[in-house]
Amino acid sequence: MPEVKTIKRRKIESSSVMNKYMADYFLDLDECARTGKKKVAWCTSVGPAELLLSMGFAVHYPENHGAMLGATRMATDLIPIANSQGYSPDICSYLTSDIGSYISGNTPLTKAYGIKEIPKPDVLVFDTNQCRDVADWMEWYARRLNIPILGVYAPKYPNEITEVHIQSLKQQTEDLIEPLEKISGNKFDIDKFREKMKLSRQCTELWGRVLDTAMATPSPLTFFDGTIQMGPAVVLRGTQRAVDYYELLLKELEQRIASGVGAVANEKFRLYWDGMPIWGRLRANSELFASLNSSVIASTYCNSWIFSSFDERDPFYSMAKAYLEIFIVRSEDSKVDYITRMIEKFKIDGVLYHDAKTCPANSNCRYGMNKRLEESTGVPSLVINGDLNDLRCVSDEQMRTNVEAFIEQLEENA
Amino acid sequence: MSERVYCGVDLGSSRTKLVLIDKEKNILASSVIKSGWDFSLSAEKALADALAKAGLSRSDIKATVSCGYGRGNVMFASEHKTELACHGRGSYHRFPFAINIVDIGGQDNKIIKIDKDGKRRSFKMNRKCAAGTGAFLEEMAMRLDVELSQMNEVAKNAKGMVTIGSYCTVFSATEVLEHIRRGKKVGDLVKGLFTSVIKRIMEMESFEDAVVISGGVVHHNPIIADILSERLGKEVLKAEQPQIAGALGAALYAMDL
Numbered sequence A: 001m002p003e004v005k006t007i008k009r010r011k012i013e014s015s016s017v018m019n020k021y022m023a024d025y026f027l028d029l030d031e032c033a034r035t036g037k038k039k040v041a042w043c044t045s046v047g048p049a050e051l052l053l054s055m056g057f058a059v060h061y062p063e064n065h066g067a068m069l070g071a072t073r074m075a076t077d078l079i080p081i082a083n084s085q086g087y088s089p090d091i092c093s094y095l096t097s098d099i100g101s102y103i104s105g106n107t108p109l110t111k112a113y114g115i116k117e118i119p120k121p122d123v124l125v126f127d128t129n130q131c132r133d134v135a136d137w138m139e140w141y142a143r144r145l146n147i148p149i150l151g152v153y154a155p156k157y158p159n160e161i162t163e164v165h166i167q168s169l170k171q172q173t174e175d176l177i178e179p180l181e182k183i184s185g186n187k188f189d190i191d192k193f194r195e196k197m198k199l200s201r202q203c204t205e206l207w208g209r210v211l212d213t214a215m216a217t218p219s220p221l222t223f224f225d226g227t228i229q230m231g232p233a234v235v236l237r238g239t240q241r242a243v244d245y246y247e248l249l250l251k252e253l254e255q256r257i258a259s260g261v262g263a264v265a266n267e268k269f270r271l272y273w274d275g276m277p278i279w280g281r282l283r284a285n286s287e288l289f290a291s292l293n294s295s296v297i298a299s300t301y302c303n304s305w306i307f308s309s310f311d312e313r314d315p316f317y318s319m320a321k322a323y324l325e326i327f328i329v330r331s332e333d334s335k336v337d338y339i340t341r342m343i344e345k346f347k348i349d350g351v352l353y354h355d356a357k358t359c360p361a362n363s364n365c366r367y368g369m370n371k372r373l374e375e376s377t378g379v380p381s382l383v384i385n386g387d388l389n390d391l392r393c394v395s396d397e398q399m400r401t402n403v404e405a406f407i408e409q410l411e412e413n414a
Numbered sequence B: 001m002s003e004r005v006y007c008g009v010d011l012g013s014s015r016t017k018l019v020l021i022d023k024e025k026n027i028l029a030s031s032v033i034k035s036g037w038d039f040s041l042s043a044e045k046a047l048a049d050a051l052a053k054a055g056l057s058r059s060d061i062k063a064t065v066s067c068g069y070g071r072g073n074v075m076f077a078s079e080h081k082t083e084l085a086c087h088g089r090g091s092y093h094r095f096p097f098a099i100n101i102v103d104i105g106g107q108d109n110k111i112i113k114i115d116k117d118g119k120r121r122s123f124k125m126n127r128k129c130a131a132g133t134g135a136f137l138e139e140m141a142m143r144l145d146v147e148l149s150q151m152n153e154v155a156k157n158a159k160g161m162v163t164i165g166s167y168c169t170v171f172s173a174t175e176v177l178e179h180i181r182r183g184k185k186v187g188d189l190v191k192g193l194f195t196s197v198i199k200r201i202m203e204m205e206s207f208e209d210a211v212v213i214s215g216g217v218v219h220h221n222p223i224i225a226d227i228l229s230e231r232l233g234k235e236v237l238k239a240e241q242p243q244i245a246g247a248l249g250a251a252l253y254a255m256d257l
């Protein structure tokens, strides 16, 4: 009988604090939506959240809700509802599952926090730096709920970020002030904005340091932990709590490094994950890699929330620059450079590319990048076919066989 | 001869292949049976069959390695590997130089690249669809009312060929129906289907080294190897029993235990 391997993964103790902070955030958001204590803005995840916070909005992040729909595996039942409304199964499954969630009145917030329905927005704000789907997604709500929608349109795929790019984004962001003042009833205050930017910068710096702990061998953190631990970096950025949390988490991880403790008990191979997580299989995948003594330690996804250009002294300019520098919106060449640097920095033995059926914007193996990087770095790679939320596009058996075969290959060539 | 026999089992979704080899790596016996739904039972049956053919008993087996979809269901295996590893090893054993292996299975296709030292450099399995696999051919044989076992012959005797353009199984089926309606010859259609299998393979990878073809589909339909060779413009190597490459590789791994 083949040996049944025990799965050795270590839990992050600080998570209980994060869970509390996240719960408080959602409960407050719900209260704002119900009582009008604050106006509610929906903001796409790499949109101008700091500006909205400074103007007194409670901010809801639709992609975060999308990820919850994926992680709870509610998405696969909800996507067909949006499909039946004319939204193709081939487009963003955050979008389709979220719309399905709204139409059917099912949200994971109910089970997690006792929140009856998704907090209704007073304004929708998007930034197309990620993809066009975020705009289409917000437009659906704008039509359905008849509420104002504001967008920032980012230039696509720049190799170098130029002054022209930054000035365009800066201007578009400044133009949001007037309508936002009307909707919120609050006057824009540059000092408040600076304060939010400062907190966001501190959060992002700490988050960057958290992710950098994975440079240690063995790594105290996996990509799968990272996808959960990044919650505060997405939804609590611009708040003191996010800063406090990452200080706490950093301490725990540094302690692990000091005592030589890895997130995976026997880290033989260090892997890099490019592309979206497969939310409904986080645990299964984390166990799969751990059982093969492999640790997926770094990713493009988690690192996308490091905004190193944030500078509260020049908030509009630095925000425009930071939100333009993110991986997803950049040229193929800058992506190649980025992953090459990550491979070196984290001493990566193999790269995994998740080709997510419904997210072409973040599936980076579709234009031969994987082959080119294999050649230039000599680090082997594997393409995993799946999806972020639509489990109809995921085959567990194929995933297992592919991953096992990849680790075998690394072992045989070690 | 006691305790000097090594066993490899490739428990695929459609067929179970089992090979017994001696310590000189000679094949003593092999068995290929339907996998059915009880994988453990199929493994047992294949084992009994091969042992009987070789005139051996269970106690002669020193070690067993399993691979394939049902690799975890082979109760008498002491270790399991993926079919990618085993196919690579099995084919390299027969063709010990840098090779690109094309394995066409019941449910999936694999392309495995092995370097001159026998090390695996890369591999690919086909994606979500049955197009280009054995399952696709089975479905199409049914539509055309041709016995699976007759397909090779029918295609060989064809004078022409009907091109199947789509790479989706469902679209291909519609295309086939349309051609039947238009009165195209069955032989030409079957040849077109085999060619479409090869096209699906050639989309998956580029082939720089010597090409080896394996798997049950090509065992029953050797014409597929000819079509691949014609399309690639080079010779395609095929072992005598191409469907047991994975099981042979597993048996070779058993020798390492």
Ligand code: SF4
Binding pocket: A063, A092, A093, A094, A095, A130, A131, A132, A133, A134, A276, A358, A359, A360, A361, A362, A388
């Ligand atoms: S980047 Fe991908 S997952 Fe994110 S919103 Fe766009 S399409 Fe959806």
